[in-house]
Amino acid sequence: MRELLLVRYGEIFLKGLNRPVFLRALVKRVKRAVQDLGATVYLHDSRIFVTDYTDQEEAIRRISKVFGVHSLCPAVEMPKEDFDAVAAQAVAMMADLRGTFKVTARRSDKRYPIDSPKINGEIGHRVLVANRNLSVDVKNPDHVMNVEIRDQAYLYVKVVPAVGGMPVGTNGRATLLLSGGIDSPVAGWMIAKRGVHINAVHFHSYPYTSDRAKEKVLDLARILSESCCGIRVHIVPFTKIQMEIHEKCPDEYTTLIMRRFMMRIAERVAQSENSEALITGESIGQVASQTMTALNTTNMVVDMPVFRPLIGFDKTEIIAIAEKIGTMETSSLPYEDCCTVFTPRHPATHPKMDKILEGESKLDVEGLIQEALDGIEIVTC
Ligand code: ATP
Ligand code: MG
8 A cells, every 4th residue: 555646637638639748748747846856757547646755745735836737636545456445444534534525436447346336335334434523415525535446446535726727848938028027927827827838038237127136037937937847037138228228219218119129139039949929917008018009019029929918917816816826925025127227207108109210210229139139148947
């Protein structure tokens, strides 16, 4: 007899002939999450099993964050031949529980001499006799004792919900514009959840923004990395571009022109990373640079699709996700961002294209982009 974790997947079930590909990807991601706990991860009988870990609680915490995992169950695996031993194990696993329960047996080994209704009745009876704090409710029980008769018997009561989604890497790559704010980490998480392997670009305005501001962004990338499986963060020196814009362009247009630079540079980075899309944390009307007109002026400098998964979300809804995924606390740290340092007092909310182009005509756009690209530092989180 031994303890193990049964990992259950959700949407991969929908995949027909491709299912093995998705399953292999998921096994790889689960392995990566728990390898330093000494765990063994393997696929057996179209199930993912995790065994031999040094710390079950930590293994559960980490696996529940792996995209593609729907839920996981701490289970006991034991020989099925001795039914009395199986029933005794079920009784032991229910010993501390109160409320209502039922037993759900599944018998994939049809040669097993006791059928499922009989297993339910027999184990249910023994649990009732042993634990006076439990009563039976087959419709809406507090606890379900699952007994699966396969090559061996598997017993579990607890089901830990996990994050869901698709295994990272099964749906291509995309580049996230990652600031130190609340929104962009959430945006990246949402796209990665659909199986997209993300990398990131961060614009850093040293010395106007400090090393601690940069560290904060890397910390956010590390938190995301628990689900997103390794994020390469491209740190782009952005000070010169901001100074030039500040000096030569009309004040109310500096933010938009700056954002157009960000998009252009992010697209070049994305191409170098074989990404197929950009991701931002924008939502309609949240700030002046996110009115629809403003979004259109920043969108038009790139050819790549730009995914904005938060486009229709209120700030309170975004914060709720940030809290759930564990980025909120770090995002709330008070270090300055390159956008806040150079913010104009009256940014244009209905920008005129000719004014933007006029401003940009005073700059060596291509030269500035090239210089920024040449100064990129890459950190893998
Ligand atoms: P966030 O909370 O993600 O910082 P925000 O509400 O502060 O968003 P903006 O500052 O207008 O909004 O930025 C909009 C989007 O542009 C961000 O969600 C992010 O994708 C990108 N962005 C902003 N600043 C940076 C930066 N310094 N580096 C990389 N991307 C950035
Ligand atoms: Mg921001």
